[in-house]
Amino acid sequence: MTAVPHTAGPATSKQIGAIHALKSRLDLDDAAYRGLLEIETGLRSAKALSTAQAARVIDRLKGLSGQARSGFESGLPDTLPRAAAPGGAAAGPLRLDGTYAAKLRALWIAAWDLGIVRDRSDAALVSFVARQTGIIHTRWLRDARDAAAVIEALKSWIARESGIVWPGREADPLDLKRAVLTAQWMRLVQLGAVRLFLADKPLHDLERYAFTVAAKQGWVWFDGDDYAAVQAALGRKLRKAIAAKATPARATP
Numbered sequence: 473m474t475a476v477p478h479t480a481g482p483a484t485s486k487q488i489g490a491i492h493a494l495k496s497r498l499d500l501d502d503a504a505y506r507g508l509l510e511i512e513t514g515l516r517s518a519k520a521l522s523t524a525q526a527a528r529v530i531d532r533l534k535g536l537s538g539q540a541r542s543g544f545e546s547g548l549p550d551t552l553p554r555a556a557a558p559g560g561a562a563a564g565p566l567r568l569d570g571t572y573a574a575k576l577r578a579l580w581i582a583a584w585d586l587g588i589v590r591d592r593s594d595a596a597l598v599s600f601v602a603r604q605t606g607i608i609h610t611r612w613l614r615d616a617r618d619a620a621a622v623i624e625a626l627k628s629w630i631a632r633e634s635g636i637v638w639p640g641r642e643a644d645p646l647d648l649k650r651a652v653l654t655a656q657w658m659r660l661v662q663l664g665a666v667r668l669f670l671a672d673k674p675l676h677d678l679e680r681y682a683f684t685v686a687a688k689q690g691w692v693w694f695d696g697d698d699y700a701a702v703q704a705a706l707g708r709k710l711r712k713a714i715a716a717k718a719t720p721a722r723a724t725p
Contacts, residue, residue, distance in 0.1 A: 483518065491518045491526060494533040499595035507602055508532065568594045570613030572623070579626050582652045585707030587659065587714045588633040593652035604629065608613075634659065649699035650691070653682060656706040665713035681706075 489495050495505050506516045512532055513525040521529065568577065575598065584592035589600070601607055612618035627638055636655035639647040657678040660666045666678050683689060685705050686698040 481523055483521040483523055483554070487521075487523065487526040487530065488518045490530055490570075491533065494530065498533065498598070499593070500724075501599050507606075511606060523642045568597070568613060572619035573613050576619070576623065576626065579623065579630065583630050583634075584624075585703050586630065586634040586636065586652065586656055587707070587710045588630065600626075602616070646694065646696070646699065649696070649703065652703055652705060653678065653699065655679075656710055658702065660706070660710055662712060662716055665709065665716075 490527060500508070509514050509518065509521075512529050515521060515525070518526065518529070544665050577594065580594075580597040580600075581592055582587070583589045588597060589596065601612065601622050605622060607618060607622065612622045630636055631638060634655050635658065636651055639651055644656055654675065657666070657674065661668065666677065666681075668674050669680075672677050679691075681693075682694075682702045687703045688694055688698060
């Protein structure tokens with residue numbers, strides 16, 4: 473993105489305060505925040521901005537939070553917008569909506585349940601998209617082309633990190649959910665966190681586990697809620713196994 477020319481006076485303390493306040497309310501991590509500054513202005517510090525550059529950053533942060541982008545001087549809104557209010561189904565202060573929000577959130581939570589991200593919040597998703605694609609604004613929540621790019625980038629990254637094999641583009645949504653369960657189970661097998669009844673048929677044990685959790689007698693009876701329940705249960709099991717693997721065992725006295 474073309475940097476804003478540094479032709480005006482230095483950013484005011486009020487503008488800098490507004491930028492930091494919006495950053496905190498959006499829960500952007502330092503990498504995403506400085507990446508946003510660099511993309512918008514060519515600089516990586518709010519203190520180095522001009523008033524015009526600061527106004528542009530404030531406008532972008534407002535857009536990211538779902539507020540109207542008015543180019544106001546102080547940049548600090550009187551009230552926190554609903555889109556950034558605490559609470560909601562996804563943890564964290566930022567709550568995304570839009571045509572593609574549900575699909576992107578489902579992929580992000582799948583990454584969480586696969587043990588490859590530490591934060592399942594919407595804010596963490598926004599930060600990830602900013603780092604991986606350079607798309608800072610939330611146009612990707614409504615624009616089909618941007619959404620497709622973000623979805624494919626996220627799916628590719630999840631596949632690289634977890635080993636998941638995604639079904640084809642025309643696959644049934646439940647096949648996507650099944651693919652997540654399969655990848656979770658295989659990661660647990662690799663970590664030695666599950667005991668297999670048949671070592672050469674690990675997915676047989678996945679079926680037994682899934683049918684027990686969902687209280688169903690076969691995949692044909694599963695609906696979206698059943699898949700979600702099994703994914704969440706496997707996610708807890710996988711995160712625990714990963715944490716145990718990362719913690720050195722204490723030597724026996």
